[in-house]
Amino acid sequence: xxxxxxxLLVILALAAGIGAGYLGWGATVAKLAPxxxxxxxxxxxxxxxxxxxxxxANAGLQLWEGIGVVRAIYPQLLMxxxxxxxxxxxxxxxxxxxxxxxxxxxxxxxxxxxxxxxxHNSVIVAIETL
Amino acid sequence: xxxxxxxSLLLHVAACSLLTGxxxxxxxxxxxxDEAAGRWERMALSASKWLALVALGxxxxxxxxxxxxxTGRPETALDPSAIFAAAIDTWAGKVWLIRQxxxxxxxxxxxxxxxxxxxxDWIASRWLLLTLSAAALVLMSLSSHAAAIERQLxxxxxxxxxxxxxxxxIGALPFLAALLFISSRDQETLQxxxxxxxxxxxxxxxxxxxxxxxxxxxxxxxxxxxxxxxVGTTHGRLLIAKVAVLVPALLIAxxxxxxxxxxxSTPLSRRIALHVTVEGALVLGILGFAIAMMLSVPGKxxxxxxxxxxxxxxDPGAFPFWRTLTPQQNAIALAACGLFALGLLVxxxxxxxxxxxxxxxxxxxxxxxxxxxxxxxxxxxxxxARSPVSYDVRTLDRGRESWQQHCxxxxxxxxxxxxxxTVGDLFWLTGEGDKELGVPSLAAKLDEETRWSVAQYLRASxxxxxxxxxxxxxxxxxxxxxxxxxxxxxPLQLGTLSDYRRGRPVLLVLYSLPQSRERIEQxxxxxxxxxxxxxxxxxxxRHSSGNPIAELATASPALFPIVTEANGAIxxxxxxxxxxxxxxxxxxxxxxxxxxxWPNDEWRNADDEIEALAQQFLDEAPPDxxxxxxTH
Amino acid sequence: MSQLxxxxxxxxxxxxxxxxxxGSASAHSGLKRAEPAANSSLKxxxxxxKLQFTEQLEPAYSxxxxxxxxxxxxxxxxxxxxxxxxxxxxxxxxxxAPGTYTVIWRVLSVDTHVTEGRYTFKVE
Numbered sequence: 001x002x003x004x005x006x007x008l009l010v011i012l013a014l015a016a017g018i019g020a021g022y023l024g025w026g027a028t029v030a031k032l033a034p035x036x037x038x039x040x041x042x043x044x045x046x047x048x049x050x051x052x053x054x055x056x057a058n059a060g061l062q063l064w065e066g067i068g069v070v071r072a073i074y075p076q077l078l079m080x081x082x083x084x085x086x087x088x089x090x091x092x093x094x095x096x097x098x099x100x101x102x103x104x105x106x107x108x109x110x111x112x113x114x115x116x117x118x119x120h121n122s123v124i125v126a127i128e129t130l
Numbered sequence: 131x132x133x134x135x136x137x138s139l140l141l142h143v144a145a146c147s148l149l150t151g152x153x154x155x156x157x158x159x160x161x162x163x164d165e166a167a168g169r170w171e172r173m174a175l176s177a178s179k180w181l182a183l184v185a186l187g188x189x190x191x192x193x194x195x196x197x198x199x200x201t202g203r204p205e206t207a208l209d210p211s212a213i214f215a216a217a218i219d220t221w222a223g224k225v226w227l228i229r230q231x232x233x234x235x236x237x238x239x240x241x242x243x244x245x246x247x248x249x250x251d252w253i254a255s256r257w258l259l260l261t262l263s264a265a266a267l268v269l270m271s272l273s274s275h276a277a278a279i280e281r282q283l284x285x286x287x288x289x290x291x292x293x294x295x296x297x298x299x300i301g302a303l304p305f306l307a308a309l310l311f312i313s314s315r316d317q318e319t320l321q322x323x324x325x326x327x328x329x330x331x332x333x334x335x336x337x338x339x340x341x342x343x344x345x346x347x348x349x350x351x352x353x354x355x356x357x358x359x360x361v362g363t364t365h366g367r368l369l370i371a372k373v374a375v376l377v378p379a380l381l382i383a384x385x386x387x388x389x390x391x392x393x394x395s396t397p398l399s400r401r402i403a404l405h406v407t408v409e410g411a412l413v414l415g416i417l418g419f420a421i422a423m424m425l426s427v428p429g430k431x432x433x434x435x436x437x438x439x440x441x442x443x444x445d446p447g448a449f450p451f452w453r454t455l456t457p458q459q460n461a462i463a464l465a466a467c468g469l470f471a472l473g474l475l476v477x478x479x480x481x482x483x484x485x486x487x488x489x490x491x492x493x494x495x496x497x498x499x500x501x502x503x504x505x506x507x508x509x510x511x512x513x514x515a516r517s518p519v520s521y522d523v524r525t526l527d528r529g530r531e532s533w534q535q536h537c538x539x540x541x542x543x544x545x546x547x548x549x550x551x552t553v554g555d556l557f558w559l560t561g562e563g564d565k566e567l568g569v570p571s572l573a574a575k576l577d578e579e580t581r582w583s584v585a586q587y588l589r590a591s592x593x594x595x596x597x598x599x600x601x602x603x604x605x606x607x608x609x610x611x612x613x614x615x616x617x618x619x620x621p622l623q624l625g626t627l628s629d630y631r632r633g634r635p636v637l638l639v640l641y642s643l644p645q646s647r648e649r650i651e652q653x654x655x656x657x658x659x660x661x662x663x664x665x666x667x668x669x670x671x672r673h674s675s676g677n678p679i680a681e682l683a684t685a686s687p688a689l690f691p692i693v694t695e696a697n698g699a700i701x702x703x704x705x706x707x708x709x710x711x712x713x714x715x716x717x718x719x720x721x722x723x724x725x726x727x728w729p730n731d732e733w734r735n736a737d738d739e740i741e742a743l744a745q746q747f748l749d750e751a752p753p754d755x756x757x758x759x760x761t762h
Numbered sequence: 763m764s765q766l767x768x769x770x771x772x773x774x775x776x777x778x779x780x781x782x783x784x785g786s787a788s789a790h791s792g793l794k795r796a797e798p799a800a801n802s803s804l805k806x807x808x809x810x811x812k813l814q815f816t817e818q819l820e821p822a823y824s825x826x827x828x829x830x831x832x833x834x835x836x837x838x839x840x841x842x843x844x845x846x847x848x849x850x851x852x853x854x855x856x857x858x859a860p861g862t863y864t865v866i867w868r869v870l871s872v873d874t875h876v877t878e879g880r881y882t883f884k885v886e
Contacts, residue, residue, distance in 0.1 A: 003246050004254030010235070011258060018228075069620040069679060072687030079687060083622050091624065093689050106687075107680025109620040130621060199876050200823045202868070219822035222874045278817040278873040431792075431816050520799070621806055695805060 044087050052115065064088045064114045064122075067130070070104045078104060078124065080112070089119050098124045131195065131204070132425075138192040140421045145185035146267045147417065149236070151301015152178045153260035158302075158334065159309070159327035161252055166313040167323045173312070174305055175240065178259070182237035185266070186230060193217065193226050222273035229266045236262040267297040275353055275428050282458060285352050292345040295338040300417055303410035306331055310403035320399045325390070328402070332387050336476070339380065340469060347468045351461035354429035358514035362434025365426045372419045379412040384479045433516040441509035443550040446606065448503035512554035512561075519582045522614035522626075523696070523703040529587025530702070532580050537570055547592040556585035556592075594706045597727070604743075607750070610724040612638075612716070613703045617668060618695035620679070627668070630691075631718055633752070634664040635725075635744050638716040640701055642672040643681060646713045649733050654688040656737065663744035666690065670697045672712075719747050792816060792869065792877035794849075800881035807858035807885045811837070817871035818848040824869035826853050831862050848872075860885050 048062035055063065068082030071093060081093040102124060104110055109130040116122025152174050162168040197216035198207040206212045217223035236259060246252040268290050276289040313324045350369055360366035386405050478485040519525045560581050563571030572581060593610050617624040630636055641650060653667055667690035671678045678692050693700065708714040710729035717726040717740055725743055728736045795814040798804055811828060821843040828837040837853045844850040851869060868878040
């Protein structure tokens with residue numbers, strides 16, 4: 001085969017090989033990344049439901065634990081500045097409904113347990129003053 | 131070990147450049163037309179064979195030494211499996227593998243492919259060599275400094291273009307000289323084949339030099355940053371050396387063009403060859419400096435040592451247009467200026483008097499503009515040094531303690547410290563002492579870190595002194611950086627002040643009860659309204675009590691962060707700036723500077739001003755890297 | 763053909779000259795920010811160490827360990843480069859008792875430079 005044909009083949013093979021490899025790898029990673037993320041979240045949610053079930057809650061509910069400071073008290077609601085609650089929400093100041101019989105004073109540092117299905121649908125079920 | 135690393139990298143890059151340049155010149159010169167040209171082509175090809183092998187070998191040695199630094203054990207350099215693991219596991223290693231592969235391909239082609247039979251064969255063969263060697267050279271920029279720190283695409287492409295132009299120009303020059311020498315042995319005057327090659331190369335080289343200078347300035351702006359880093363760090367000084375050697379090389383190139391272009395000239399081949407050889411040697415020197423730059427800390431991340439006894443300080447508010455440019459726009463503007471200057475040089479080269487007059491006039495103009503907008507002050511090696519201790523309330527506390535301990539009787543008039551003094555200047559001052567200002571020499575009594583804390587404290591006090599003397603609540607931007615502190619609320623660590631103010635203004639309230647209760651109630655109600663302007667409020671009680679949050683329980687709850695730990699240090703630091711004993715408020719802009727202070731009762735008129743300033747901040751430039759370090 | 767050795771002679775001279783003038787390629791400055799900060803004193807024990815560097819890191823050769831004053835490891839041996847931020851290195855910690863701890867780090871940046879360092883912090 002004449003030289004120029006060989007040269008052309010070599011360049012084409014290189015370009016095709018590198019290009020295909022790069023694109024293929026990029027496509028695979030892009031496809032797998034969201035899958036991995038959703039699966040990890042699913043696993044964590046199931047683990048929390050399992051923990052909740054073990055401590056006597058109804059099926060489908062999860063338990064979260066957080067540390068925070070009470071900022072304001074309303075009937076059946078506490079405004080708390082809390083650290084990140086993994087699996088629920090990042091650090092912020094927000095209100096939580098409280099189960100009957102639970103209360104705290106403004107300024108208390110507390111460790112609290114939330115039970116529910118999501119951030120907007122949860123109730124504080126235990127409070128421990130630190 | 132460093133010497134060996136440098137030598138192997140230099141050999142590798144030089145061989146790659148020469149290989150690229152040889153292929154480039156072979157393509158440019160065209161098929162050999164006479165016997166001398168044929169001899170030259172054969173010489174160039176046989177040299178390329180050896181260059182490819184040298185590039186492969188030196189590349190292997192360089193990476194083996196690098197792998198040893200990865201693991202920290204010198205024996206790794208002799209262990210093939212460890213070297214291979216290092217290559218597979220790191221990005222730089224993968225890039226190296228690809229490049230060695232391309233070089234191996236090129237070497238195989240050189241050794242195995244026979245003589246090209248037809249014109250198509252010749253074209254394909256030479257272009258294949260050029261593509262392979264250019265790719266092997268250019269891919270190195272994927273693991274360079276620019277790739278590691280810069281996220282902007284423009285800088286990456288500038289780096290690639292820079293490497294490519296450098297390789298083509300540096301590599302081709304020795305072979306060009308060889309062509310001229312070889313053909314000069316047959317006939318003294320320039321032969322058509324050599325002349326054509328020379329002319330073509332000259333034209334392309336002009337483009338290459340423009341590309342080199344433009345992309346060089348762009349990457350330099352991003353890796354070096356500013357003048358102190360340029361003259362004060364090894365990286366910057368190597369850059370200056372590069373440019374210094376470039377100038378005579380360019381002058382010789384211009385002279386060669388002249389010799390070709392003169393009317394009716396039949397220049398001596400040997401004479402041109404000598405010129406090109408010297409030019410080639412000079413640019414190989416530039417390559418040496420460039421490799422040293424690759425192995426040193428980028429100027430932006432180093433601590434510059436100022437070498438001159440004076441330095442230039444622009445007036446506050448000078449060059450307002452320049453300050454609105456982002457660093458990227460700045461770099462592009464500088465590159466454009468550089469290219470313009472180069473263009474002028476190239477076109478006026480033949481009229482030296484006009485050129486010299488032009489250069490003198492522009493230098494004079496620049497000096498005039500600079501002196502109109504600023505002044506020179508005394509400087510010392512530490513003027514632009516980067517403080518190893520961060521600017522926060524703990525540092526200021528430590529600085530104050532050490533200062534009062536070692537200089538209790540000092541009656542230094544802080545307002546006499548020049549406003550342009552940087553932290554580095556004050557560090558130097560505390561080291562050497564200054565009888566006139568009444569500063570003792572503390573170099574023997576304190577270690578360097580503590581002296582930096584003292585310098586930060588003195589600087590904060592000096593700026594505070596000018597502010598309280600000036601009067602009025604508003605402070606110009608860039609004058610007083612707000613000392614950083616941790617915002618701790620009970621058991622929660624909510625972050626630092628710099629976390630909070632990233633992208634939004636912070637209203638810092640130092641309060642004491644019972645005077646401030648009214649204001650806290652007002653702020654609690656207005657919290658949501660201020661949030662519209664993205665203003666966050668942070669409250670710090672002046673006294674340490676049991677439970678500030680419980681104490682502060684008001685009718686409408688205050689839901690902004692209230693600092694419960696280390697408030698003493700925060701209060702002491704911010705009291706430097708506001709002579710107040712009760713309530714004081716500070717508005718800090720998103721870049722980290724205090725823009726307004728309302729001591730005592732002035733908070734009653736503050737709210738409108740807060741909203742107006744918050745609106746103004748939206749129009750100002752966002753924070754950049756210089757603000758992060760906050761060394762002024 | 764006789765011009766070839768001349769070029770290599772020039773090259774050799776340049777190489778040796780430059781080997782003499784280039785000082786040691788000192789380590790990169792590296793660490794931009796550390797959480798918890800160097801020489802800081804914390805009320806509550808941190809759950810992890812976060813180190814922010816000036817350059818992007820190679821995960822395979824970047825590591826950080828935390829030791830107590832007796833030299834015992836108190837981290838969970840899971841030092842990793844943050845997937846969202848290539849210049850952030852984190853390691854999680856066991857429950858720390860009050861005392862002084864040393865953070866020892868050694869990182870490889872993407873442009874093949876190695877930096878190492880250490881600092882201490884206190885838990886009250």
